[in-house]
Amino acid sequence: MPAAPATFGLLLAGGLARRMGGGDKPLRTIAGRSILAHVIERLAPQCDGLLLNANGDPARFAAYHLPVVADDVPGFAGPLAGILAGLDWLAANRPGADWLVSVAADTPFIPSNLVMRLHAARVAGNVPLACAASDGRTHPVIGLWPTSLRDDLRHALTVEDERKVGHWAARHGVVAVEWPAAPVDPFFNANQPGDLAEAERLHALLGPDRGRARG
Numbered sequence: 001m002p003a004a005p006a007t008f009g010l011l012l013a014g015g016l017a018r019r020m021g022g023g024d025k026p027l028r029t030i031a032g033r034s035i036l037a038h039v040i041e042r043l044a045p046q047c048d049g050l051l052l053n054a055n056g057d058p059a060r061f062a063a064y065h066l067p068v069v070a071d072d073v074p075g076f077a078g079p080l081a082g083i084l085a086g087l088d089w090l091a092a093n094r095p096g097a098d099w100l101v102s103v104a105a106d107t108p109f110i111p112s113n114l115v116m117r118l119h120a121a122r123v124a125g126n127v128p129l130a131c132a133a134s135d136g137r138t139h140p141v142i143g144l145w146p147t148s149l150r151d152d153l154r155h156a157l158t159v160e161d162e163r164k165v166g167h168w169a170a171r172h173g174v175v176a177v178e179w180p181a182a183p184v185d186p187f188f189n190a191n192q193p194g195d196l197a198e199a200e201r202l203h204a205l206l207g208p209d210r211g212r213a214r215g
């Protein structure tokens, strides 16, 4: 397979985290480090650069030294608004890079072969988009997006009021790429306070290599 095209990683942290009781889920800690630090460690080696999508004061993420982009579409329109903000940033700041991989920034165990497998699957499937799946469930928020679709996405969000990532992706053609969910689902995410204890347990289960070669 040819090398994957230049791909930037978009860490989605723009939600309201209502089930967690508010605040920034990615700044909650697992094994003494923020969930965001775990995600960065796993995604950075797979990408040509990273950016963070977050709303409100960007200074709270200053320690990570990443570009921070806020939603342009108002009113917490959901992750599609974050994907659009990321695609707009990429088109304006990295003209040679046409691909974004989005990852929810509360998903600490993403696989080390995420970007490679998503690109390979969309090429093999002859479809423009690819997203992750595990345990028989698709994770549309964890997917590959080309900058060429950003005007279509803007129209879907602002004119058609589309809010569902999966619905919008399906219009264009998307392949779901399955990862094994055992011993640890790589797309486990922390939604509520009890999930943090479960994340600690799973982190310990992964052991020293933290499941790097799985899937």
Ligand SMILES: Nc1nc2c(ncn2[C@@H]2O[C@H](COP(=O)(O)OP(=O)(O)OP(=O)(O)O)[C@@H](O)[C@H]2O)c(=O)[nH]1
Residues within 6 Å of the ligand: 012, 013, 014, 015, 016, 017, 018, 019, 020, 025, 053, 054, 071, 075, 076, 077, 078, 079, 080, 081, 082, 083, 103, 104, 105, 106, 141, 191
């Ligand atoms: N940019 C942006 N991202 C969002 C928005 N809503 C959710 N997300 C992101 O989409 C991903 C999945 O979000 P959810 O877990 O469904 O929502 P959440 O806001 O994180 O949490 P809840 O309020 O408890 O549902 C996370 O990475 C969120 O940060 C939004 O309005 N804007």
